């Protein structure tokens with residue numbers, strides 16, 4: 001134990017209640033975390049020893065086994081897998097080729113839940129739209145029997161806000177296209193880079209809508225197709241998007257740092273274990289499970305928090321929040337003190353939002369103060385977010401949102417470029433420091449454990 005930490009402990013112990021930890025204890029934990037290696041160790045190990053972890057596949061099952069072994073080795077308690085069944089979509093051969101008027105290959109990948117083309121592919125005339133609104137307004141006659149192409153360029157923003165609105169062609173485009181009688185749809189990738197990499201991502205056909213093949217072109221290819229269409233001649237494309245759906249299993253991996261008061265509401269932190277299949281899921285979301293687990297480990301190293309910290313590595317997030325929904329079903333009524341998820345890459349955290357409720361405003365302010373030295377600006381006191389925890393947040397559970405800088409996130413997101421080398425170890429440490437400070441503030445105070453005799 002450092003001198004600082006011990007002094008902080010004495011201060012905390014002197015207080016009548018341990019509900020609020022001493023700011024000095026939190027500051028020490030935060031600053032020590034800037035030297036963290038746990039997070040890098042986790043994300044390096046997971047991406048190297050497992051690699052891509054597509055939801056419901058054998059690879060994701062291996063990732064769960066890896067996680068259990070790792071979490072046990074790190075000393076966490078109650079390490080377990082909670083399995084659930086799900087439909088498993090996997091991709092096969094894929095390709096796109098403009099046949100006329102200017103024959104050339106294009107780079108494409110199927111969107112999640114796309115219908116399969118026959119192995120030999122399909123051929124159709126392209127009808128193009130520059131935005132989702134333009135496409136939605138188009139009469140079905142213009143679309144029927146054709147392959148739809150929708151652009152809708154996404155802007156680069158720090159908070160990633162372009163992903164919602166400009167993600168329309170991927171999320172709603174396939175359903176709209178099918179309803180209008182299209183034989184397939186290709187969209188401009190939802191991304192901000194100019195690499196010749198298509199961005200994968202899930203889409204879900206609305207109930208009663210016939211699934212059609214749906215793919216994303218890399219951004220350079222989408223712009224090339226736009227230029228070809230602008231020449232005004234009929235454009236035909238050959239499209240191969242083979243995929244299959246089977247029944248399979250996924251699961252959430254759960255581990256805990258037991259609190260001194262097992263009856264006190266607990267804190268939930270985590271990220272998702274599954275990834276898309278082209279990269280190794282380093283920034284989405286190996287870094288998220290690594291950051292949150294490293295922070296919990298640092299609290300555990302310092303002693304015993306008043307409140308239990310539960311870590312969840314959610315399964316099958318990418319293809320429809322299966323893990324988050326399963327967790328809510330099994331644990332939604334338990335007493336959660338606060339919930340938070342890291343799922344926006346590994347760049348520096350720049351803002352803290354929280355939604356802890358009116359009666360916990362002092363705690364929310366203490367959190368803002370504890371994070372400020374890391375360059376984190378105070379955000380809203382009425383907002384928190386996170387994909388897997390969204391069902392819980394919607395049900396009104398208190399939450400915290402630590403926003404990472406998303407300026408470059410969508411250059412890499414869901415592409416073959418999502419690999420370990422894209423993580424800046426210093427930015428990763430800043431994340432761990434922020435999450436550690438957050439857990440410190442919410443923990444109810446950490447009591448150092450009496451020194452155990454060294455075993456030889």
Ligand code: ZN
Pocket residue numbers: 272284285317343344
């Ligand atoms: Zn994610």
Ligand code: ZN
Pocket residue numbers: 284318414
């Ligand atoms: Zn993702």
